[in-house]
Amino acid sequence: MRRLGAIEAGGTKFVCGVGHEDGTIIERVSFPTTTPQETMSLVLDYFTGKNIEAIGIGSFGPIDPVLGSPTYGHITTTPKPHWGGYNLVGAVSGQFQVPVGFDTDVNGAALGEYTWGAAQGLDSCLYITVGTGIGAGAVVGGELIHGLSHPEMGHILVPRHPEDTYGGFCPYHGDCLEGLAAGPAIGSRWGKPAGELPADHPAWAMEAHYLAHALMNYVLILSPQRIVMGGGVMKQSQLFPLIHTKLQELLSGYVQHPALNAEIGSYIVPPQLGDNAGLSGALGLAKLALARA
Numbered sequence: 517m518r519r520l521g522a523i524e525a526g527g528t529k530f531v532c533g534v535g536h537e538d539g540t541i542i543e544r545v546s547f548p549t550t551t552p553q554e555t556m557s558l559v560l561d562y563f564t565g566k567n568i569e570a571i572g573i574g575s576f577g578p579i580d581p582v583l584g585s586p587t588y589g590h591i592t593t594t595p596k597p598h599w600g601g602y603n604l605v606g607a608v609s610g611q612f613q614v615p616v617g618f619d620t621d622v623n624g625a626a627l628g629e630y631t632w633g634a635a636q637g638l639d640s641c642l643y644i645t646v647g648t649g650i651g652a653g654a655v656v657g658g659e660l661i662h663g664l665s666h667p668e669m670g671h672i673l674v675p676r677h678p679e680d681t682y683g684g685f686c687p688y689h690g691d692c693l694e695g696l697a698a699g700p701a702i703g704s705r706w707g708k709p710a711g712e713l714p715a716d717h718p719a720w721a722m723e724a725h726y727l728a729h730a731l732m733n734y735v736l737i738l739s740p741q742r743i744v745m746g747g748g749v750m751k752q753s754q755l756f757p758l759i760h761t762k763l764q765e766l767l768s769g770y771v772q773h774p775a776l777n778a779e780i781g782s783y784i785v786p787p788q789l790g791d792n793a794g795l796s797g798a799l800g801l802a803k804l805a806l807a808r809a
């Protein structure tokens with residue numbers, strides 16, 4: 517079986533691994549994200565001599581994933597020191613003459629769940645992560661959605677919960693979805709880290725209010741065949757039934773499909789790739805790059 521390289525480029529660490537086209541990951545390592553020079557020299561050394569036939573990179577962003585664009589392969593406007601404008605694909609291609617796949621971490625995760633995980637066998641799916649930030653990626657007909665750049669579905673506007681007095685923390689929009697519902701928002705609103713709030717805390721009904729509004733928009737705009745919800749905040753598994761009920765209430769029977777009615781429990785689901793989601797996503801991007809080469 518062909519060997520593929522995978523890079524999960526995150527704001528705190530770069531996870532690198534080697535895997536196969538069937539999604540198996542044979543080995544993995546992790547390097548701290550410091551400066552591009554330091555981190556990338558560790559990454560490039562790691563892949564040297566590994567006999568890989570393609571490399572996939574799922575990256576923190578914003579990035580430019582549009583082939584043919586002058587800044588394709590670059591990290592663009594990140595507030596992360598040293599990384600703004602960095603040519604990640606250029607660094608990898610300069611060292612290895614193999615096809616390189618490049619996309620956002622959430623697009624990668626969407627592709628991973630679509631190829632090997634919770635959305636296997638379907639034609640479309642949406643993956644959303646609710647963690648330090650909120651981001652989502654979507655696969656439609658086997659293709660990841662791009663346009664001008666990549667979607668930024670975490671920054672949509674949602675109606676405020678009537679009892680919410682928290683202002684929101686997004687530096688660009690204040691109370692966009694990410695500003696109101698990512699992990700740090702929950703922590704600031706309730707004065708305690710999200711992971712320490714009990715399962716019956718009112719925080720979770722409010723969280724479900726925000727996430728269900730977002731999902732309503734995604735369902736109405738994209739009509740994905742399944743929605744996979746991951747990230748640290750979704751470890752609160754009591755959120756799933758709260759979101760199911762709230763989404764049904766919001767849609768109000770308008771979209772008639774079993775997935776949104778009797779089968780909603782298998783429509784909005786946790787990731788199946790678990791802790792491997794990021795790396796599997798990057799592996800999926802490598803597989804796609806190889807198929808296109």
Ligand code: ADP
Nearest residue numbers: 647648649699700709710711747748749751752
């Ligand atoms: P990142 O988004 O940085 O990749 P995570 O997906 O782990 O990382 O998200 C981290 C966020 O998730 C933090 O804001 C943290 O408070 C929150 N979080 C982590 N674990 C839990 C948990 N068990 N329950 C609720 N929130 C959690």
Ligand code: ZN
Nearest residue numbers: 671686689692
């Ligand atoms: Zn925002």
